[in-house]
Amino acid sequence: MNTSALHAQLPHTLRQTNLSALGQHYQGKVRDTYRQGDRLVLVTSDRLSAFDHVLTTIPFKGEVLNRLATFWFERTKHIVPNHVLDVPDANVTVARACEPFAVEVVVRGYLTGSLWRDYQKGTHTAYGVPFGDGMRKDEAFPSPIITPSTKAQYGQHDEPISEKEILAKNLASARDWARITEAARGLFLEGQKWARTRGLILVDTKYEFGKVGDELYVIDEIHTPDSSRYWVADEYEAHFAKGEDQRMLDKENIRQWLIRERGFQGQGTPPAIPDDVRVELAEKYLAAYERITGTPLALNVGDVHARIEKNLKARGYL
Ligand SMILES: Nc1ncnc2c1ncn2[C@@H]1O[C@H](COP(=O)(O)OP(=O)(O)O)[C@@H](O)[C@H]1O
Ligand SMILES: [Mg+2]
Known part of the structure; x- marks a missing residue:
């Protein structure tokens, strides 16, 4: 994979959102949710969490996760109804607020x-x-x-x-x-x-x-x-x-890196994650996306927060 777009995206990753006009805000480990009555606006950030700690951000991770969830919700809606109402941006799902x-x-x-x-x-x-x-x-x-x-x-x-x-x-x-x-x-x-x-x-x-x-x-x-x-x-x-470990496409990659390279398993202060490791992880997320959906993701380098605001305004959510 050509990693230059991934390096270029490092300064633009979505660490947090400031969209309080969207409604009451709750920050989860990975998603920022805003409540508008019976609707939730779920913004999937680029935050990486492991062992229940937020460690860093990964280029395009939020987009990959939100697009994959959308893909799977669409493929399984005949089995059980899901919360999706609208996907106004690659990182954003508008959902039915449920109990x-x-x-x-x-x-x-x-x-x-x-x-x-x-x-x-x-x-x-x-x-x-x-x-x-x-x-x-x-x-x-x-x-x-x-x-x-x-x-x-x-x-x-x-x-x-x-x-x-x-x-x-x-x-x-x-x-x-x-x-x-x-x-x-x-x-x-x-x-x-x-x-x-x-x-x-x-x-x-x-x-x-x-x-x-x-x-x-x-x-x-x-x-x-x-x-x-x-x-x-x-x-x-x-x-x-x-009896060997399986080849995996999931978050276990970073858990193993943390244990092997930094001796971190959730206790104490989480270590800093070098940019090269962030880029490698971005490659894994993108590879998972392509493997699962059969389609590569077009990488648009740029400010994620600004794009989200623009799309939410255009669709009348902001
Ligand atoms: N449709 C929904 N209705 C109510 N709560 C939801 C809905 N979809 C997701 N949530 C909640 O929103 C939060 C999403 O943020 P996330 O970063 O995953 O949080 P967490 O740190 O709790 O895993 C979760 O607490 C999840 O349970
Ligand atoms: Mg969660």
Whole structure:
């Protein structure tokens, strides 16, 4: 890939937005949301978060995430209604404001990542999901499993929670939880099916759901490299047989760099990220976009905030 556009974009990345005329502002780790009555304007910034800390910005990351979420919402809207109302800019989604469930619905096709670490320690039982004994790292489950977690505050880690606790704490009613898990499975299977046609494995992912009245919606983002793990399909068997790590297209790349190069796993002050690493990560996000959608992203170097303002004004949101 020609990285000159990525270097050129470094001074223009979107770190934060100042669009208070849009409504009440809430800054998440990655997205800035503005509330306008029953609508939310979600601006996906270029912020990179890992281990629950914001570390730096990555050129074109917000655009890649918002475009991918849009792509996936469009492809899955026959399975479950989603929150999207309009996409007035590459980084912006106007969404139906929903009453969110305070549960992250994690769906996993393979025993890997934090769940593999839990499995080795014997703490994987916290999700209340039955597991076979003697499974290997990166082994596929007979069918996808759901390992829910709580939605933690900034700087804290999400905690595993079982279906029993979700119902006991009334985080969702039994009827809603049944609808949520059915929707999550349906979305995940559709995601896996499409990923396969693109030579990828959708390994696991996280969904958030919300309601308006009695209507259930999938909200936030879906099947992006920030919320999902993707592996390269035709290399899976060989790596699995040798017990090697899989080739991945997701955020695990930066987690491993932080651990390997800086000894950082979330404790203490996060390290500075050199520009070359930011550019390399931008390449990964762009490669993921191209792999998943089959289309390369046209890179428009320039001020993202100014473009967003212009597009929002043109569409009457500002
Ligand atoms: N349609 C929606 N209705 C209500 N809340 C939403 C909707 N879509 C996304 N959200 C919330 O907006 C926030 C998006 O910002 P994000 O950077 O992902 O935050 P976080 O740091 O909590 O992950 C999240 O808290 C998410 O739950
Ligand atoms: Mg989030």
